[in-house]
Amino acid sequence: MNFYLKLAWRNSLRNKRRTALAALAVGLGMAGLIFTDAISYGMLDGLIDTATGTFLGQAQVHRRGFLDTADADLQIAGGPALLRQLERDPLVSAFAPRTLSFAMISSPANSGSAMLYGVDPAAERRVSRLARAVSGGSFLAEEGDYIVLGSLLAETLEAGLGDKIVVTAAAAGGGELAQAMFRVGGILKSGSRAMDSNMAFIKFAKAQDLLNLKGGLHEIAVVFKDPAAAENAALPFWREYGSGGNEAKGWPELIPELAASREMTAFGILITAIILSGIVALGITNTLFMSLYERMFEFGVLRAVGTRPARMGLMIVSEAAALGAISAAVGAALGWLSCRLVGIKGLDYTGVDFAGVSMIEPIRPMFRPEQYWLYPAALFLFTLIVSLYPAVYAARMNPVKAMRKSL
């Protein structure tokens, strides 16, 4: 080992208690940062997964203007052709065609408004978790005119499985009201208040018929093979499916609140990192100065026997490097341990809405490689930078004053 590194390492271990306390303090700061990062991104990941996986999909294709008006006439241009194109698209893992309209839903006891979706149950199973969220009955699996109601909507309608429901919606081609009767075939309990109180689902073909769509459709939900594709605006996918009067949007555009939350989270972590860095800087500087004052005489001797000022400074930086390496290791270990422990049960905030999305799973810390290389590396580098102050002090030290009682 290099002589100076050996000297730095031994000096770091000279006062083991002080080094351990300093490393623990600095390490705790870094562990806090790792944990904050893991839990923040874990929460966001859970929300994004919930938002995209429950029903939305990672991307959607619509006729331009449809999302603002839900006008039944605004069908996707060339919809059937796009469905065939999506089957061949190497980026796409699955997709599901849908119809969508506002509807009045009435039971013998009550009535209410809802978003009525026409869905293909087989395709939806590959795109969304709707089928798994059905708590009673089935997800349009049986032959016949069945409807699946959100659980809160069913409560409002005082409707249960098998009950008759009348759906009234504005059809395409002039806005004539269309009406059809269904039996409740399933109750959806997604955990999302918005979905459970406002959504109803009927079969795709029946919806096309009811709304007079003549084979048309309003929405295609898409799931990519690589989820990151939904955030890659440079992909030709968006142009290919967003042309001819249509628009293709990834989830960040469909739920901008969630995308903004992620940016805010990254900013929050940066602020946390800056505050923790300040604490770390003070801790390291204090430790190095304590060590320096304690060994003033030795530094005087080292200068006396011919150690150049720059070399003296380098010694301090080397000691800081040793302290930084120990602290980074301690911090990574504590960060990993805290994430593992919290990850066992997670933080239970289920049912709480955040950025317009309901949490349906406990928040679990999310592992990201950066947590275990970027943060330790940044801590190490930061330690070296803050050590420059005591290093310059050591380099400028007057050997006579340092030795006092000496020559």
Place this chain on the structure above:
Amino acid sequence: MDKELVIEAKGVSKTYAEGEVKVHALHPVDLAIRRGEFTAVAGPSGSGKTTLLNIISGLDTPSGGRIKLAGREMSSMTQGELSDFRRDHIGFIFQAYNLIPVLTVGENIEYVLLLRGVSPGERSARVNRILDEVGLAGKRGRFPAQLSGGQQQRVAIARAMVSGPDIILADEPTANLDSATGSALMDMMRELNEGKGMTFLFSTHDRMIMEKSSRLVTLKDGRVESDSLKK
């Protein structure tokens, strides 16, 4: 006989300012040390002997006068040059041994050679040789705390000598030792002086060192009071 001069101090003075009060630690002093001398600078506390040695070694700067060491004017050197100069020309022995506690005996001695850029193989050989000379063969891997005071001071002597400096400056080298150990160390240094022609300059108020030295310079109130050669 100028070429035999190791130290040539002319009119060297030092004044400290303590607020508005000026303290004259050293009045203009002339001192010449020739190669191979075994000189003691003696005097009571506050006489200026420490200040004189600090200035001679380049650890402190004089307020007036000039110093030549090994033929080089020191007053114009930068801190970095002074460090290199001390490394190459001066060996130090301190009152409290001042070994680096986290380095072994061998590493403490080796450090001086490391500063001079000596190769690892040669460093190792020279450390072994010097440890033999000071009677510490076999103690190379020990840490200072594992040695007695006398042994630690021997290590300090070995460290001062290992690079073959022009002069060894020793500040009260026996102050922390019992008289028998101190006397034995002085005898050892005297042998090195006579055997290798190494130049020693002591700062002391130990009568034993004064008696064993070949030249005695006494200071009083920052002035040379006497300067005598002994047989």
